[in-house]
Amino acid sequence: MFLRYRPLLLKILSTVLIFGAWEIAGRAGVSFAFPTFLESMAALWGLTVEGTIFTAYAETLKPLAVGIVISAFIGIGLGVWIGLSRKFDWLVSPIFIVMQSAPLAALIPLLIMVYGIGLTSKVFVVCIMAMPVIVLNTAGAVRNTPVHLIEMGQSFLGTRRDIILKIIMPSASPIIFAGLRLGVSAGFIGAILAELKITPTGVGDIITYSRSIADYPNMYAAIFSIIVFAVLFLNFVERIENFLFKGNNKELVSD
Amino acid sequence: MDGIMTTTHAVEVRNVFKNYGDVEALHDLSLDFPKGELTSLLGPSGCGKTTLLKIIAGLLPATSGEVFVNGETVTGPGPDRAFVFQDFALLPWASVLRNVAFGLELRNVPKSEREAKAEKYIADVGLKGFEHKYPHQLSGGMRQRVGLARALSVDAQVLLMDEPFSAVDEQTRRKFQEDLLDLVQNENKTFIFVTHSIEEAVYVSDQIALLLPRPSRVSEIIRPGGFRHKDPDSIRRDSEYLDIVDDIWKSLRTYVE
Ligand SMILES: Nc1ncnc2c1ncn2[C@@H]1O[C@H](COP(=O)(O)OP(=O)(O)OP(=O)(O)O)[C@@H](O)[C@H]1O
Ligand SMILES: [Mg+2]
Numbered sequence: 001m002f003l004r005y006r007p008l009l010l011k012i013l014s015t016v017l018i019f020g021a022w023e024i025a026g027r028a029g030v031s032f033a034f035p036t037f038l039e040s041m042a043a044l045w046g047l048t049v050e051g052t053i054f055t056a057y058a059e060t061l062k063p064l065a066v067g068i069v070i071s072a073f074i075g076i077g078l079g080v081w082i083g084l085s086r087k088f089d090w091l092v093s094p095i096f097i098v099m100q101s102a103p104l105a106a107l108i109p110l111l112i113m114v115y116g117i118g119l120t121s122k123v124f125v126v127c128i129m130a131m132p133v134i135v136l137n138t139a140g141a142v143r144n145t146p147v148h149l150i151e152m153g154q155s156f157l158g159t160r161r162d163i164i165l166k167i168i169m170p171s172a173s174p175i176i177f178a179g180l181r182l183g184v185s186a187g188f189i190g191a192i193l194a195e196l197k198i199t200p201t202g203v204g205d206i207i208t209y210s211r212s213i214a215d216y217p218n219m220y221a222a223i224f225s226i227i228v229f230a231v232l233f234l235n236f237v238e239r240i241e242n243f244l245f246k247g248n249n250k251e252l253v254s255d
Numbered sequence: 256m257d258g259i260m261t262t263t264h265a266v267e268v269r270n271v272f273k274n275y276g277d278v279e280a281l282h283d284l285s286l287d288f289p290k291g292e293l294t295s296l297l298g299p300s301g302c303g304k305t306t307l308l309k310i311i312a313g314l315l316p317a318t319s320g321e322v323f324v325n326g327e328t329v330t331g332p333g334p335d336r337a338f339v340f341q342d343f344a345l346l347p348w349a350s351v352l353r354n355v356a357f358g359l360e361l362r363n364v365p366k367s368e369r370e371a372k373a374e375k376y377i378a379d380v381g382l383k384g385f386e387h388k389y390p391h392q393l394s395g396g397m398r399q400r401v402g403l404a405r406a407l408s409v410d411a412q413v414l415l416m417d418e419p420f421s422a423v424d425e426q427t428r429r430k431f432q433e434d435l436l437d438l439v440q441n442e443n444k445t446f447i448f449v450t451h452s453i454e455e456a457v458y459v460s461d462q463i464a465l466l467l468p469r470p471s472r473v474s475e476i477i478r479p480g481g482f483r484h485k486d487p488d489s490i491r492r493d494s495e496y497l498d499i500v501d502d503i504w505k506s507l508r509t510y511v512e
Contacts, residue, residue: 151314152344155332156358156409166360170348245348 067126079138137179
């Protein structure tokens, strides 16, 4: 009985410890700008009752959703192509490797100059964050398709198209999906960063505004809500992943 | 095209060399595979048996030399050859049924037809009831049989079998050897069969090619057969059978030592 619930108990325990530490740190007065856990939760409750938090999320999720969809389609497409073609790999991969390590904050003024301060720039920020990991994961997965499966497809007269669609893609899809999950979490960071650095809207607006009027509990409530939202969403994506690849790929992992 | 040769040899390998970088796997290997017969390739591990099979299959280009199947030069895989892979090469995400039918799927055979055919061969290799299992739910020997059923289901003229019985238990192995003899008898197919077992080679083969260690050539061709008409159990006690096993062992042991 106990063993079965152990993972859950451990999760609860660690959550309680973290929030407890937050509460204590807040009460001890680490900084006047650091509210206690309970104050922050009260603020979050306030934001929820007012409905502010919902309108804020509707705003924040717009560039996030658009950016993730674009990154997923283009990223997987490019990744497959890179994985299949050595030449294209040589030509395109470096761009994404640079993109992955580029300091995004430095690029934002440039984006604003070109695309203004609207949705487009924010979508770009999300894409810059999310796309590289999706592209590189997809390319790696495609490139690492077990050779013996490809040979099998060839020996049974599969066309190039058959081999890509029926062997390479299914074999790569668990890792592509994992890349997608990483891309989504990077996209979250991008979306918030865009709201803090371009124009304060949505959740970024709550954070910026609360800070400007020194309403720290509200500010922390907003930050806390993002973290919870991101964790829940990623959990959800992981569920889909487990559902789609329910152990049928065990062999892939072991050999 | 060579008119006389094509009627007698399903596959001809002519002066084939194969280098992997600076590793010379095959050195001037020539070998004929008579039509309707089973030829075994017997040789030490790493001598290039899989390499030769893949060259015949058209999966690997030879560095030089030529391979003919039914008199025509091999330039790639063809419908006249089917491969049983040493490492099974099953799709982990596909059921046994889909795996067995996969060769037919790639040939655009309609679903109901290919599944009916696959079910027949699944039963033939003794996997009835496992149609909807996945490879990771099967033992090594069962996976091997899935690969075997897949190769049989495409009905190719030449079957290239890379150690197809290596992962099955001894009883199943004997049963398969007998089934294989039936197949050779009843279907007019040519079998190229890689094995590490001398007894197995002598038991099932019309012709055995002994390969030298790398760089590999054919060192000896043996044609057992005086005992072929006997019943399975007495073959294993037949004096010719035992003599041939002994001779081969003597030839091979010089490389082992
Ligand atoms: N893709 C490859 N790249 C480089 N060397 C290779 C490659 N494939 C095989 N070889 C080498 O060629 C030689 C022959 O390999 P091959 O797999 O044909 O041997 P084999 O006779 O089938 O051995 P086994 O009985 O163990 O299956 C080996 O020495 C191996 O190291
Ligand atoms: Mg081999």
